[in-house]
Amino acid sequence: MTPAPALRSFPEAEYAARTQLAQSRMAEAGLDAILVMSEPEVQYFNGFQTLF
Numbered sequence: 001m002t003p004a005p006a007l008r009s010f011p012e013a014e015y016a017a018r019t020q021l022a023q024s025r026m027a028e029a030g031l032d033a034i035l036v037m038s039e040p041e042v043q044y045f046n047g048f049q050t051l052f
Contacts, residue, residue, distance in 0.1 A: 008047030015047060 008015055022045070026034060036042055043049065 010047050018045060
């Protein structure tokens with residue numbers, strides 16, 4: 001059984017671009033992780049509406 005595709009509010013290419021940008025800026029700053037806490041931050045990175 002194949003899992004259903006993610007239903008993001010933007011295309012997969014946009015998701016990849018946002019992730020790559022965040023990872024490259026993290027590398028430049030010497031960061032291993034970022035903490036994403038607010039609903040807008042979570043939605044920006046994953047494209048899903050969340051219920052906080």
